[in-house]
Amino acid sequence: MIAEPTELPGLAAADSLSLLRQHAPLVHCMTNDVVQAFTANTLLAVGAAPAMVIETREALQFSAMADALLVNIGTLTEPRAEAMLAAIASANDAGTPWVLDPVAVGALAFRTEFAMGVLALKPAAIRANASEILALAGQPALGRGVDSADDSRHALPFARRLAADYGTLVAVTGRVDFITDGDRAWSVTDGDAMMTRVTGTGCALSAVVAACCALPGDRLQHAAAACRFMARAGRLTARETAGPGSFAVGFLDRLYALRGEYLQ
Amino acid sequence: MIAEPTELPGLAAADSLSLLRQHAPLVHCMTNDVVQAFTANTLLAVGAAPAMVIETREALQFSAMADALLVNIGTLTEPRAEAMLAAIASANDAGTPWVLDPVAVGALAFRTEFAMGVLALKPAAIRANASEILALAGQPALGRGVDSADDSRHALPFARRLAADYGTLVAVTGRVDFITDGDRAWSVTDGDAMMTRVTGTGCALSAVVAACCALPGDRLQHAAAACRFMARAGRLTARETAGPGSFAVGFLDRLYALRGEYLQ
Amino acid sequence: MIAEPTELPGLAAADSLSLLRQHAPLVHCMTNDVVQAFTANTLLAVGAAPAMVIETREALQFSAMADALLVNIGTLTEPRAEAMLAAIASANDAGTPWVLDPVAVGALAFRTEFAMGVLALKPAAIRANASEILALAGQPALGRGVDSADDSRHALPFARRLAADYGTLVAVTGRVDFITDGDRAWSVTDGDAMMTRVTGTGCALSAVVAACCALPGDRLQHAAAACRFMARAGRLTARETAGPGSFAVGFLDRLYALRGEYLQ
Numbered sequence: 035m036i037a038e039p040t041e042l043p044g045l046a047a048a049d050s051l052s053l054l055r056q057h058a059p060l061v062h063c064m065t066n067d068v069v070q071a072f073t074a075n076t077l078l079a080v081g082a083a084p085a086m087v088i089e090t091r092e093a094l095q096f097s098a099m100a101d102a103l104l105v106n107i108g109t110l111t112e113p114r115a116e117a118m119l120a121a122i123a124s125a126n127d128a129g130t131p132w133v134l135d136p137v138a139v140g141a142l143a144f145r146t147e148f149a150m151g152v153l154a155l156k157p158a159a160i161r162a163n164a165s166e167i168l169a170l171a172g173q174p175a176l177g178r179g180v181d182s183a184d185d186s187r188h189a190l191p192f193a194r195r196l197a198a199d200y201g202t203l204v205a206v207t208g209r210v211d212f213i214t215d216g217d218r219a220w221s222v223t224d225g226d227a228m229m230t231r232v233t234g235t236g237c238a239l240s241a242v243v244a245a246c247c248a249l250p251g252d253r254l255q256h257a258a259a260a261c262r263f264m265a266r267a268g269r270l271t272a273r274e275t276a277g278p279g280s281f282a283v284g285f286l287d288r289l290y291a292l293r294g295e296y297l298q
Numbered sequence: 299m300i301a302e303p304t305e306l307p308g309l310a311a312a313d314s315l316s317l318l319r320q321h322a323p324l325v326h327c328m329t330n331d332v333v334q335a336f337t338a339n340t341l342l343a344v345g346a347a348p349a350m351v352i353e354t355r356e357a358l359q360f361s362a363m364a365d366a367l368l369v370n371i372g373t374l375t376e377p378r379a380e381a382m383l384a385a386i387a388s389a390n391d392a393g394t395p396w397v398l399d400p401v402a403v404g405a406l407a408f409r410t411e412f413a414m415g416v417l418a419l420k421p422a423a424i425r426a427n428a429s430e431i432l433a434l435a436g437q438p439a440l441g442r443g444v445d446s447a448d449d450s451r452h453a454l455p456f457a458r459r460l461a462a463d464y465g466t467l468v469a470v471t472g473r474v475d476f477i478t479d480g481d482r483a484w485s486v487t488d489g490d491a492m493m494t495r496v497t498g499t500g501c502a503l504s505a506v507v508a509a510c511c512a513l514p515g516d517r518l519q520h521a522a523a524a525c526r527f528m529a530r531a532g533r534l535t536a537r538e539t540a541g542p543g544s545f546a547v548g549f550l551d552r553l554y555a556l557r558g559e560y561l562q
Numbered sequence: 563m564i565a566e567p568t569e570l571p572g573l574a575a576a577d578s579l580s581l582l583r584q585h586a587p588l589v590h591c592m593t594n595d596v597v598q599a600f601t602a603n604t605l606l607a608v609g610a611a612p613a614m615v616i617e618t619r620e621a622l623q624f625s626a627m628a629d630a631l632l633v634n635i636g637t638l639t640e641p642r643a644e645a646m647l648a649a650i651a652s653a654n655d656a657g658t659p660w661v662l663d664p665v666a667v668g669a670l671a672f673r674t675e676f677a678m679g680v681l682a683l684k685p686a687a688i689r690a691n692a693s694e695i696l697a698l699a700g701q702p703a704l705g706r707g708v709d710s711a712d713d714s715r716h717a718l719p720f721a722r723r724l725a726a727d728y729g730t731l732v733a734v735t736g737r738v739d740f741i742t743d744g745d746r747a748w749s750v751t752d753g754d755a756m757m758t759r760v761t762g763t764g765c766a767l768s769a770v771v772a773a774c775c776a777l778p779g780d781r782l783q784h785a786a787a788a789c790r791f792m793a794r795a796g797r798l799t800a801r802e803t804a805g806p807g808s809f810a811v812g813f814l815d816r817l818y819a820l821r822g823e824y825l826q
């Protein structure tokens with residue numbers, strides 16, 4: 035029998051945040067062209083260290099040195115796909131955990147083929163919206179773009195199955211986030227709709243999930259904590275900003291100032 | 299006889315804004331490396347939806363699904379040029395309107411050849427500064443970089459001729475913007491010099507023009523309204539910010555909060 | 563005998579700032595994918611003009627027209643390396659000064675080979691952190707990522723030797739910046755640790771160094787002044803902002819508002 039998801043306890047999130055600040059994981063980001071700066075700034079704000087390395091021979095060398103690897107297919111190209119495959123192989127050889135963000139999978143053939151192919155390459159975690167999870171699970175998806183038209187709760191059973199089938203964690207995010215290893219599942223209910231008006235908040239979350247996969251201890255808890263960091267910073271920021279421009283700025287300030295007690 | 303340009307009425311701009319928010323067009327952006335995030339955030343702030351897709355086989359698939367396509371040659375490369383040509387062909391087959399932003403055309407041979415070549419591929423609109431319009435029209439241009447050394451009014455007759463020759467709309471922007479289909483012409487006199495101190499405001503305007511080209515009704519009015527949205531948000535923001543950093547932030551907030559009555 | 567570094571006088575920095583605003587150099591930026599927008603906005607804020615041009619045949623054409631060329635290897639790829647070599651050759655032919663930012667040199671083989679190879683191509687200046695200077699000098703470096711684990715003072719003798727061997731200037735930056743031509747050396751002691759929490763501040767500094775290399779007069783003074791502009795704007799901004807998001811915004815405002823008297 036499968037347990038219902040329960041809200042991630044604040045103390046667990048605080049514990050993960052403390053570990054993240056202590057270890058400051060170096061995250062090798064192979065991500066899309068649009069969100070590079072915001073992803074790097076998010077990692078720096080939360081206490082991790084970003085490095086973007088993309089040429090094939092460098093990527094395979096670097097993923098073995100980094101603490102985690104992020105593979106985001108938002109602006110996938112042929113050379114980038116080749117470099118990502120090399121980096122994943124090298125990360126797996128070195129024991130570097132890697133995280134898949136399958137942006138817009140299902141909508142476009144090239145990236146769908148790529149994403150389905152790398153599922154078998156043992157990602158430590160997958161972070162996606164509901165439409166993307168449905169597409170990975172072979173279900174008909176509704177979205178045309180990157181925002182999910184489906185509800186994350188509807189996608190949860192498919193997320194569980196993906197996690198179980200591929201021995202990975204799946205974070206399916208939306209108005210509520212669910213983070214599951216197939217058996218256990220945490221939910222995170224913070225967040226704010228303004229986050230959908232700033233490009234790259236989901237992509238940056240995937241980078242923080244990657245950073246958290248490098249921490250010692252319970253990886254499922256840490257991945258859920260990553261969702262909580264971002265959601266809580268988003269909710270606190272939305273209260274005090276007037277639009278998406280100041281939201282994006284305040285969000286980085288909030289992440290930087292995040293402390294365990296804000297996560298309770 | 300050709301009519302003198304007249305200032306776009308506020309009610310027309312408000313009508314276009316209302317349609318934009320209602321339709322939330324999905325804009326396929328093939329744009330330069332520098333302005334990707336600002337372009338996406340501008341589209342999100344104004345109520346449209348961005349998606350950057352650049353690999354040739356994905357670009358041709360996506361431009362048929364999107365509501366509009368933006369082609370910006372600011373950091374044109376050989377592979378990007380090939381992908382853009384595929385996307386334009388596919389957009390034309392599918393009836394997706396596409397917009398050309400011929401960044402720095404005239405100054406550099408490769409992009410000039412590309413831009414002159416795609417003029418014949420039925421763009422729905424061209425958004426450019428005066429130097430770029432002069433270059434497209436085969437006139438000697440003055441600019442070395444992306445900012446226009448010429449006056450948009452001086453470029454207006456050439457913009458009209460381009461629009462007439464190629465059956466397109468031309469928005470030539472500067473201290474005053476002119477938007478013409480060769481016969482009719484609107485002017486937009488808002489805006490602020492601070493917009494030239496933030497990278498990508500012109501490129502982001504081209505993306506908003508593309509979004510507006512997807513709306514039902516009078517495309518010339520909608521394209522002029524796009525100029526008005528950006529110019530008005532710029533003017534309102536410049537009054538309340540101290541420099542280009544806070545201007546860029548406040549500008550997105552202002553676009554997000556833009557309402558019909560602010561356009562009067 | 564080699565002189566000890568002395569703090570750059572405020573009047574000299576003010577003089578360089580005045581020249582920079584007067585000449586508004588056009589900087590051809592061939593830089594990494596992460597920092598493009600921040601680099602462009604930094605140049606615009608300080609009074610220079612950025613242009614990113616990357617296709618080989620355009621890059622070689624443009625570097626001959628620009629006032630300075632920046633070569634930053636943060637996300638070096640094979641095609642980008644080829645384009646950079648073409649641009650450097652063309653810059654040297656035309657007398658355009660070019661600046662090397664050897665991001666993470668030493669850590670990765672491909673970029674290390676590239677950076678060592680272009681050292682002989684007469685860069686006007688090199689801007690790097692201590693780890694990168696040690697790597698260029700063939701010393702063992704400590705850093706895994708882009709942030710320097712070594713102290714800039716420790717790297718100063720190696721910076722002097724590099725400058726002397728290659729007939730260039732070297733700016734080695736960190737808590738204290740040193741700028742040397744091998745013989746003379748200036749120090750700049752401003753700056754704030756918050757600058758390490760915003761991606762691209764070092765890369766943007768390299769772009770400002772490039773802009774300053776285009777100015778008439780004492781190039782060593784101008785390059786040191788570039789370090790001072792950034793450091794002083796950083797220190798002033800850090801006092802009045804709460805985190806890295808608002809810091810990055812305020813920093814651009816401060817650069818824009820920078821006046822000679824703030825540099826004393």
